[in-house]
Amino acid sequence: MKFGLFGSAQAQRGGPDLDSGQGFRDYIEYNVEAEALGYDSTFVVEHHFTGFGQVSASLNLLTWVAANTSTLRLGTAVIVLPWHNPVLLAEQAATIDLLSGGRLEFGVGKGYRHNEFASFCIPIEEADERFEEGLALILKSWTSNERFSHHGKFWHFENIIVEPPTRQKPHPPIWMAAGNPDSIRKVARRGCKLMLDQLASTQLAIDRFNIYKAEVEAMGRKFDPMDVAVSRAFFVAKNAEDKARAIEARLANQTRLAKLAQVPGGDSKSSMLSFDQTLDAAAESAMFGTPDEIAEKLARLRAAGVEHILLNGPSGSRENLRAFARDVMPAFSGPAPKAAVPRPQPQLVNS
């Protein structure tokens, strides 16, 4: 299995005595250590105007991470295309891809937080159309070696060639988050990779994984399990109390984020907001517990074919990062076991 990270950093606003950069520096160091511990990737969220310091310029933060690492894949989860000028974004993303030696994993979305659309003064009803036009223009920008023009509904460019070129050809992998079956099938048909959220139950994540897999195979393509990343919260707990406290904190945080994203009438249909807000559901979906408890959940996912996990840790805890790498990861590194393999016994030799 392959383990990446999924998360955010926080830059607090405050008076002259507060070091607002500390949260960003902690995030960078967390990822530098993650690479050394064997994590494969880091995916960072992007949000705007939250008031509590979520990352807004994700490619810029990732560029600093990239400059301090050498193998870690650099993911966005996700850049909301309707906010961005697609051509400027293509330039920025190509720059980090080129500088990092082709390590960008480009996660994109159409957005789901009602208040972000309101703040950008962009009608949420335009999200789909803006997303489609933006994505098509980004792909064209990355793949066209000749000048071209674009006259769409939202963007106009005349006689452009977009620089720099990406390092990955034809372009960096495109990731999309989806939860509803039709959306998942659409991601597969586009040839994009799929991110599954950390809130859905284990079974729901497996069901969604299977929908994607079936759609890829129905198109006659070979399914690669690395193309579906299942996000999971993770916390290696010291004891039962430690675990219970973490689950409570997680539920409180989920509820707060859901409120932020919800439309005023509370009737958003986003699959991101349809999880059960109960302690049991939070405990089931999260990989919280002893190494053995976590291993059990991972084994269930692996048995279903899942090979790619994105882990989200509480407050960037380094201790947690190390504990998982030390006590859980080794048993799941490499391909899934086909059958029980007897452990070779050391031979006694005459010295």
Place this chain on the structure above:
Amino acid sequence: MKFGLFGSAQAQRGGPDLDSGQGFRDYIEYNVEAEALGYDSTFVVEHHFTGFGQVSASLNLLTWVAANTSTLRLGTAVIVLPWHNPVLLAEQAATIDLLSGGRLEFGVGKGYRHNEFASFCIPIEEADERFEEGLALILKSWTSNERFSHHGKFWHFENIIVEPPTRQKPHPPIWMAAGNPDSIRKVARRGCKLMLDQLASTQLAIDRFNIYKAEVEAMGRKFDPMDVAVSRAFFVAKNAEDKARAIEARLANQTRLAKLAQVPGGDSKSSMLSFDQTLDAAAESAMFGTPDEIAEKLARLRAAGVEHILLNGPSGSRENLRAFARDVMPAFSGPAPKAAVPRPQPQLVNS
């Protein structure tokens, strides 16, 4: 005097055998070495759709430079505000300022290349208005600790608070390029710092320096010579032939760039395009020659009060960077000499 760098990197587009990232990596290493050699800053240009690989995402490239340096000031020269969403740009610039410990020097302009406006499908006639609205919105984004709304001619935002905060307070220094006397006075009245181009003659650069200084003093403020950066091409030549070749190459390059920027009728009034396209003019404005010849030109600028130079070297030559640092810079480091100071003689003591 203080010596910074001014320049660009190039990412060539090509087939699978071409490493397009080499030019960007060379630029980064050039700047890492520059910091070690005592250069104070690096200012990078931003251009779009040139077809020969100029830097488009300048803050992203600078972020990588920033992650590999610790004192080098990180300048944009310039970001053309009419292309950018001012709030996204404020977020991106604040991110590098925060991560770098407050090393951003934010150079902005309204743009002058006709073909860039045409490619962005933005009328060049809107440049002034877009620049003013963009700059005001960026400054508000950086300095407001409360949510605000903006409804301008080109941009609309509702109930936003822009994150992360900048490290420098109230905000990073703002630099503007100007050449015409009225424009220079306006930069002074805004309280912004002034960049002077590398094409004007020494005397014209001094005249422009004096216009800014006079305007600052006329407002009753104390003039700081570090607030005016005079750009100069620099090349420490091995011999007369080496120097002559460099001057010819420089003139050819100037002429090519001027053609790129010019409007179809050839009647742009930009001061950036009003230099004399002759070998004599190119030789006079450039600091090309032996260390003594370069020192003579620097001494003339210093005698006129200029203390801050941005140097543009040919093709990022490391040899040139080192030769200037070794053979020219030491005599001009620190404050200008008021008068000849007798060198203290070591006292002979009984051992």
